[in-house]
Amino acid sequence: MLPKDQLTIVLREKFPEGFIEITEFRDMLTIHIRGEHVLKLLRTLKTDPRFAFNFLSGITAVDHLEMEGHARFSVVYHLLNQHEARRIVVRAWVHEEEPRLPSAYPLWKTADWQEREVYDLFGVEFTDHPDLMRIMNPDYFEYHPLRKDYPLQGRGERDNFKVVKRSIGSKWPSEKGFE
Amino acid sequence: MTLEAKALSTEKMVLNFGPSHPATHGTLRVIVELDGELVTKAVPEIGFLHCGFEKLGEHLDFNQFVTVTDRMNYISPLCNNVAYALSAEKLLDIKVPKRAQYIRVLMCELSRIADHLVQIGMQAVDIGAFTVFLYGFRLREKIYDLFEMVCGARLTTSYTRVGGLMRDLPENSIPVVYDLLDRLPATLKEIDGLLTHNRIWLDRTRGIGPISHDEALSYGLTGPLARAAGVDYDLRVKEPYSSYEDFDFDVIIGQNGDVYDRYIVRMYEMWESQKICRQVMDNLPGGPVNVDADSKYILPPRPEVFNSIEGLIHHFMVTMENRGFTPPVGEAYVPTESPNGELGYFIVSDGSREPYRVRTRPPSLINYSAFPRMMENMMVSDAVAILGSLNVIAGELDR
Known part of the structure; x- marks a missing residue:
């Protein structure tokens, strides 16, 4: 694979609008790109023989509300080239007002459930996803719990659960039966 | 006079499989559409055990979260501990001593044997052979x-620390490890005798739930599932971590990607794990199992804490809420080969004491997402065989 400087030149030429930068931390390269251009970038990384990242290891997201970043959310793709055992990270940045980016499902089917998870927990939407619905939380749930503005102990969604009172052990049943 | 057979009018039936079904081993629910006994569509519904482990990780420091990783894959918790410690150490740029790396490998490989034994036993129980389960469970x-001897707990091991291990292998555990490794061939032989050429087992597993090489890559399958489909990728060989490059072992590759091949791959993998364990025990280096205590990552020895003011201050510096070590701003992900496949923790740090974001790459979730594809044109009774071969752990699936 190309080193960092050459990769920057190649990608800046190929994606003049979407490309933001390439960072390196602990020998791992991260490509930063605007959300709407991510599918084109992923397709290039998968099909271009210079890269040949044939395996999508994982999709997740980070909420940058309390941390510096290019936008509020970044969707993180971990790619793997199995022939050379190389990895690269792609970070697609989306804004808070319109958290939407194209789905990676046409390239890898594993994107199906993992994008549903990101949608459920972060509220980032994926266009052209075959079946975008919540996966962990129930369908009537209103919030996205892994966002930083959602408190650790919840917003009291579980406070109105029905409480079953049992009188066994504390007192004997009266003639009317258990209370 | 001629007899005329009228075509039977059929309609599709929807069957609810789970969430509490004896063959699901956890709360899994699958909605199956049936045409007679043939499955036309299977839709898994997950999330019954969702407990927000990742949210919790943002509020616990690096050593505290190790206890949560135990609860994710509760069949092989030590692999989770090691995976998390490796990611945290990459973020902090720590290199643990060789002895600690070797002991981690030993624990991971023993976990792999335990995990595969349970998986094969459980799958056999689901299909109807109870004996295998008991034979496997003995070992x-x-x-x-x-x-329990090494970590103090059977299930909630929490054995690793950032920068090493909770403690060294106790002296009396070394003959126990050798004893275990000597017992394994007999157990494998018993299971092999009961299953490998068993007519019923072959009928129930051969050609069931097949998945091709390309589909396995597209669905992101890893571990024994991918290798049964012919994907030659083992992270222990291709991207070695924790000194795996020191050991000599073979990667087991299947051909057909069906349930039978997954069973065969797992059987041979146990044998290879046993080889690695022996190499670890024969070449176990001496020395400490933790990084230098002066680096302030590791707690000082207990007598020092109780008997010297420097030791006490050191202890507080590590454990107090507003003290402790802080990593630089950045992110780290170290993939490891867990018994189910690629397991890794993606840790993002904003430079504070707690990680900013902890994400598990859960092999159970990603392997389970291929279940609808594997169920295509299978019988309803095959659902149990395929589910067993996936080895879905609900704690890791829903997190």
């Missing part, structure tokens, strides 16, 4: 006894 109990 698995011995392995868990060893874990």
